[in-house]
Amino acid sequence: MGSGDKLTIIPLGGLGEIGKNMIAIKYGQEIIVIGCGIMYPEDEMLGIDVVIPDVTYLLENRDLVRAIFLTHGHEDHIGALPYVLGQLSVPVYGTKLTLALAENKLREQGREDLADFVTVKPRDVVRLGSFQVEFIRVCHSLPDSVALAIHTPVGTIVHTGDFKFDQTPVDGNPVDYYRLAQIGEAGVLALLADSTNAERSGFTLSEQAAVAKLEHVFHQAAGRIVVTTFPSSLYRIQQVFSVAARFGRKVAVVGKAIQEVVQVAQANGYLHIPPGTLIEGDQWGGIPRERLVLLTTGHQGEPLSALTRGPWSDARLNNFQPGDTVVISASPLAGNEKLVSRTIDGLCRLGADVYHENDANHISGHASQEELKLMLNLIKPTFFIPVQGAYRMLVRHAKIAMETGVPKENIFVLDNGLPLELSSKKASLLSKVAAGRVLVDGFGVGDVGNIVLRDRRQLSQDGILIVVVTINKESGQVVAGPDMVSRGFVYVREAEPLMEDAKIRVKQSLEKTGERRVTEWAAIKTNVRDILSKFLYEKTRRRPMILPIIMEV
Template sequence: MSAALRTPPQLPPDTLRVIPLGGLGDVGRNMAALEVNGEILLIDCGVLFPEDDHPGVDLILPGFEAIADRLDDVVGLVLTHGHEDHIGAVPYLLRQRVDIPLIGSRLTLALLREKLKEHRLRDVQYRTVEDSQRIVVGGFDLEFVAVNHSIPDALAVFVRTAAGTVLHTGDFKMDQLPLDGRITDLRAFARMGEEGVDLFMTDSTNAEVPGFTTPERDIMPALERVFARSKQRLIVACFASHVHRVQQVLDAAVTHGRKVVYVGRSMVRNMKVASDLGYLKVPADTVIDLRDVDSYRPDQVVLISTGSQGEPLSALSRMANREHPVIDLQPGDTVVLASSLIPGNETSIYRVINGLAGLGATVVHKGNAMVHVSGHASAGELLYCYNIVRPRNVMPVHGEVRHLIANADLAVATGVPRERTVLAEDGTVVDLAQGRARIVGQVDTSYIFVDGSTVGDISETQLTDRKILGEEGFISVLAVVNTRSQRLISGPDIHARGFHEDDTVFDPVAAQITKALEEALGDGVVDASRLQQVIRRTLGRWVSNSYRRRPMIVPLVVTV
């Protein structure tokens, strides 16, 4: 799927251009740009959470720098639902243009509004829409469709333009007995199929999974068993936006006479929003404050916490490391990880599981009990949708490369011609004209890293340096040379961090560095940077031969 970077041609009139700015190749940072006749519509703007090979990185943003010089042409940003991988990057986009109209459902915009308050963004334009509603934004005629997902109020969007139509599913599944009674509107999908869908952009996350996704309510028996067996404190970790899962835990807590405590700032914030809007039904006198938890016996409370993905600063990780200021886990406590395992997070999650188990807690997760079901359509559901919609062209979105390929194969199996299934990656430029979608170019949509308050100033080279520092260590060398007498007059002084605790291990190589420097000086080398290269080569060769490691080596040569 990889394509060389090439500039797309100028967009002809009445041609619809689609550029995925994220979400194709990753499970996260979902974002797409649609352009027609000089106007741009954005769909979603999410974050990707860093993996172990992104040391020091807090978030990864979509490649919206690819349209940075076109932000004045953006007529709106459609947000399909309120998960972080679809709305988390909005604050960073609005820093570049704050008045981009934000279009989404009531819950989605309410969750986003609280996030934008934390970022101190004002004068934001919100436009609340409902399923079955139709609005016009610039040259885009938008119709919204109810879809079922692991968060309430999710929407698909049908985009009508002068150049053709696009049906974007967002994240969805086809749970026929959803907890909130809101099913995916397949009748609307069929109606749009009859009208004609020129490009079907479909969720690919579960395209490799056969059959149909398990209904949400099917996890209740497993949750009930956990509650019945737990004799001490019970902690349930899930996404802070998973309102349905929190509702199930609330219901089980009431049945078993336990009070509920929200743990984690985002969990507290999101559940208050969901409760205030009526999406979360909270029985009276059920929720208590974290500071009051010690007023109850351990078997009288259940904590609903963030941290199901092993995030280092989350509440659950702090509990596992005995760093939480309030919660001190005890042997016999039970921890439930009621969420999916996002690809790339395996190491972090198992690190937390091992930490919890080491403290004597019983850890219940998807691998040993059915305490989670997916929020995404499996292969059977995708086949069903392809047969209903009968699209002219298909462009799988939202998933890793293997998911996109599996989704394209499903489309082909239902009769979509192979040449009309567009296997794209982030930055692929796709033009839709006269009912045919074609790849016409590739733009740069590289990762934008967020490190604290720093956005976009972290390069891949810097990340590589950080990995070396963390894994291989750091060695500094100081030497003072007299360029006139061509002699080493001080050093080399060698010190290390994260490589070896005893600096005397460098005694053998110190003589080698001294000899190499004197030989270079004797050959007329007096430039400090060239002498530093001599040190780096000599020391690097010795470390590699002696320890089979590649630490970061920082030499400093002072010339007098």
């Protein structure tokens, strides 16, 4: 490649949203990708399981893509691997725990065959064409997290991954300040940094702060203790085992997702369970309540779902007695506040003592404002690009960068699909590439679009009314019906007069149009829909979906 080759940063996910992190970096005819995450669906994405990045850009440039680099083992950074690797066969680089968790993801989907994994350690440097990718230890809520320093002919790009500056990390491994400072001193072209907590002032609490809270709870608890957390909060899981052992309690792990993480982490040496503390399998029936800890999580990583009444509840967890204690060791995912609130209420009604984190004392895995400034001051980048956060967080992070002295014109709040081209002195925006959200519903990847979602929304609000008539195709006469069936609209037994009245109106309208031909059925349907829609809105102030079906005999 000539010295005129440009370096381009192409965000494919995680900008202006929380999750599905993915950034492509292109130099000459080579592309590397950082992260391959999922996002959980937003409220209006009814029925959707997960959301993955649109990788059209990578598929269109499939010959250029050299590798995917992972910074750590959380869903929003590794969860889309089973989908993406199925379309794009490239090696994946990451630390030992990260790759063990990534392998677990592939196994869940029955796609272990896709794993072409290369294990690295902090301070390792991978040479791949023009790129030299260095792994630098950072702290987060699970071990083996790294930032990336990507050395290119144009300059060095630092991507922080998810990070916090934990001064007393649970595993004793602090951030590699020396390498970050050294790389910063040598000169960094651009910093891409985690914006999750850009709105939070001060410093994030150390993961160690959770120990004191757990000890307090264990001192107070008379009966069973249930601790619910994210399966991804591996340090928290470690602390539950350690504290339980000190208090002479045994721990049962309940729920598939957390069992798998515990197994993977233990097998790889990242979780140290004191001997005799873990109860294997479901053998916790005989343990006295005052000796028992249940460590649990729930569906889709939502810590509370196992404790609720829904399809994901676990009856064995839910036989609470007064004196039992529940620790919700996780802050609610955005949008789940009501679920959390209702669940805590339900537990209180059962007589359980409930300890839950509120926003104020939540121990986050992400750097707060003062730590973001520290990162900026260590790296001293020429250009700054906030990543990993809702748009307002990126904007806030940009302001923080300005406060540390990065010139305003060198800060770029990008968006998914909006590439930034860098030379050693200049940055310029390129035109947009494909990027967006691909919705996964069951086996369907990307087949649920706006029309299907719009229909689900309408159905969810006022239900559906189906009108069926059978018409003789020669005469155009109605030979059966109209029959009406509704679901989610009104409770039919109580609404019979309404439905009879509606039927009469449809009949009248069909009689008027009885002479029309088959080619005009679309118009007949529209007519039936309009008449019923107006009538039902007048009578009920509801707008069910109305679906006329004409059968011909």
